[in-house]
Amino acid sequence: MSNNFAIKTIDLTKKFGNFTACDNLTFEVHKGEIFGFLGANGAGKTTAMKMLSGLLSPTSGTAKIADYDIYKESEKIKKNIGYMSQKFSLYDDLTIQENINFFAGIYGLSNKLIKEKSEVVINELDLKKQQNKLVGSLPLGWKQKLAFSIAIFHNPAIVFLDEPTGGVDPVTRRQFWDLIYQSAERGLTVFLTTHYMDESEYCNRIAIMANGKLAAIGTPKELKESNSSSSMNDVFIQIARGKNYV
Template sequence: METDIVIKTEKLTKRFGDFIATNQITFDVQAGEIFGFLGANGAGKTTAMKMLCGLSTPTSGNATIAGFDIYRETEQIKKNIGYMSQKFSLYEDLTVLENINFFGGIYGLSKKRLSEKSESLIETLNMKELRKKLVGSLPLGWKQKLAFSVSILHEPKIVFLDEPTGGVDPVTRRQFWDLLYAAADRGITIFVTTHYMDEAEYCNRITMMVDGEIKALDTPKKLMQQYSSDSMDEVFYELARGAKRKAD
C-alpha cells in the first residue's frame, strides 16, 4: 500500500454554541484506503465529514485534504473530492443519462470524456436499458449505486460517502461494496460513514466516534483482538456504552 497521506486532521473541532459536535479529532487517511467512520447517530460523524468537504468551517484545528488546506484552499479541494450525501443525491426527475451528463458537466468534464465515461459506467452497472428512464423510477439499490458512480465520475482523489447504504437490502449492499472496492483499486480513497457494523468489517481501517471524540482507530481485526470480541458489533457496544449523548 502507498504511504501517501490524503487526509490529515489535527485537533479538528466544531462547536455549535455550547455544544461540541466534534472534539479535537486527529487522524490520517492514506491514499487508496477504505476508511470507515463509525459511530452512533449524533456522535458527530456527519459534522466531521462536512468540515472535510468544505461544507462547514471548523471552529478550531487543522486539516489538509489531498494536500490542500481546508480553510484557504477549498476551491482546489472541491476539484479533488467527490461527495454522496446521506439523502439520495441525484435528480429524480432527470433520466440516468441526464444525471450523468449534468454532474459530469459541472465538474468540467469535456463532452468526449463524458460520453466515454458514461458508456463505461452504464456498462459496469448493467443499466443499458435503463439509461433513458427517470431516476425516480429506479429501485433504491440502483439509485445508490448510480449515485456513487456519478460521485466518482471525475476521478477524484477522495470520495466522501455519508451513510450511503441506508435502507438498502444486504445483497445490494454487498454489490455496492464491490463498487467501492473497484474504486479503491483504481486508487480512489474512500471515506465512508456508516452505522452498519457488518460494513465496518469491509473497511481497511476504522475510527469509532463516541460523543464527538475518536475512541478507537485501527484495522477491524486489531480492534476485535483488542476488545477480545468476535464481531464489530461487540466492539461497538463496548465503546459506545460510555456515551452520554442520546441517539436521536
C-alpha cells in the same frame, strides 16, 4: 506532509458556542483506503464530515484533504471530492444519461469527456438498455450503484459515502461493495459513515467517535481483538456506552 495520505488532520476542533462538537481530532486516511467513520447520533460525525468536505471551517487545528489546506483551499477540496448520501443522490425524474450530464456538468467536465466517460460507466454497470429511462424507475440497488458511479465521475481523490447501502438485499449490497473495492484498488480513497455496524466490517480501517472525541481507531480485526468482542456491533456498544452515553 507525506503524499501517502488522502486525509490528515491534527487537533481538528469545531466549537459551536460552548459546545465542542469535534474535540482535537487527529487521524489520517491513506490513499486508496476504505475508511469507516462511526459514531452514535450526535457524536460529532456530521460536523467532522462537513469540515473534511470543506463545508464548514474548523475552530482550530489543521487538516489537509487531498493535499489541499482545509482553511485556504476549500474550493479546491470541493472539486476533488465526491459525495453520495442515501437520502439524496440522484434526480428520480431525470434519465440516467441526464443525471450523468447534470452532475458531471456541475464539476465543469467538457461535453466530449462526459460523453466518452458516461459510455464506459453505463457499460460497466450494464445499464445500456436503460440509458434513457428515468432513474425513478430503477430498482434501489441499481440506483445506488449509479449514484456511486456518478459521485466518482469527475475522478475525485476522495469519495464520501453517507450510509450508502441501507435497505438493499444482501446480494445487491455485495455488488455495491464490489464497486467500492474496485475503485479503491484503482486508488480512490473511500470515506464512509454508517450506523450499520455490519457495513463497517467491510472497511480497511475504522474510527469511532464518541462525545466529539475520537474514541478508537484501527482495523476491524484490531478493534474486535482489543475489545474482545466478536462483532463490530459489540465493539461499538462498548465504546459508545463507556462514554456515558444517554
